[in-house]
Amino acid sequence: MLIFLNLPPSEILKPENVYVAGIIPGPKEPTALQLNCLLIPLIKELKELWQGYHFSPTTTGPSGSFIHVATLMAIVDVVGMCKLTGFISHSGNHFCNFCTIHKAQIEEICPQFHYTHSYQNHKQTIEKCFWETPKQQKAIFSEYGVRYSILEDIPYCDATRMVDLDIMHNLTLAILKDHSTFELCIPESKAKIYFRSRRESNDTNSSDSDSMTSNSSLDQITLREGEKIINESLPTTSTQKKYLPIPTPDTQHPSSGSVDILSFDVD
Incomplete structure (x- = not known):
């Protein structure tokens, strides 16, 4: 599912504003390789929307409108996170997708002694897999806990930061x-x-109105926390719009048009 984060908090989770990109049939969940194949059409559209899309003129917009769309974050469970981003499962040696802790050190977790995964190192490890045999790719995956994911095809995507x-x-x-x-x-x-x-x-005992009020309050809290994290992470200027996707070293954001931000939910 894709959720549009540019909308007001009270409108984000309404059924008419949630885009169901696809439903994967059972009876079993797909493997990481199968998930990559199933997401190809969606990733292709997201790449095209990042480059920009022009809407035809209307009565309210005689010159049309030009937009850019970016995915801000993938929200998944642990199993889905590993399959979607290419990290090894929680039973692997390097089970954490945020730092380099080894399974043998799980009882001695201390953030200052473990390096966090960086965008550059993550990309370099994945690039090694392209030039190796399947057997060597499995060895790299076992040693580093990282393998190729279809999300890497999105130019601004950083799997070490944009997953929750x-x-x-x-x-x-x-x-x-x-x-x-x-x-x-x-x-x-x-x-x-x-x-x-x-x-x-x-x-x-509760009415529908009480339920709507509760959901609206939760949405507002979630959105405020997300806005705080984004604004602390990004160097913004007066001409930039809030909720810009996290930049990467080799990615330039579009300089024209508006940016629509999506949240990617896999369950």
Whole structure:
């Protein structure tokens, strides 16, 4: 799914504003190689939209309009993140897509002693795979935990920065679950019963308007946090528009037209 982040927070997640790019049939999830093949049509369109697209003149725009479209971030779970970006799974030696920590050091996590993945090093490692045999490519993947991804075809994409875990898997099923189980000592079975009863109670007592207000507030918080991160990461000027995609060393952003920003969700 593609979500348009230029829209107001109250409009972003409305069904009419969410673009379902495709649905992958089962019964099993695709492998990393299969996912690359399935995403080729979408990546091709995103590359064309980054170069710019001109809309025909209308009554409100006699000269037409020229836009650029960029994907800001892919929001996925851990399994989808590894397949989409080309990183090795959490069972690999270099399981982290943000730093170079080894699996043998998992009990000694200390950020200042582990180098973060950089855009340049990530690209150089992937380029090695193009000139090697399949057997050597597997060896490189096992050693560095990186392989080619179809996202690398997008000129501005940086797989080391433009991917994030979704809230459900990262918070609800991970941090909050561990906190309630190990810190608050609430058994998982009792927590499920409690939340199920609360959910049934809320479904019967809450109105649609309350639900819409809650969702709108959550959207606003999420968008504000995203805007803060982007503005801290990018050197902006008075002529630049907010929500520009993260630049890369060899990529120049378009100098004309507006930029539409998309969030890429894979589940």
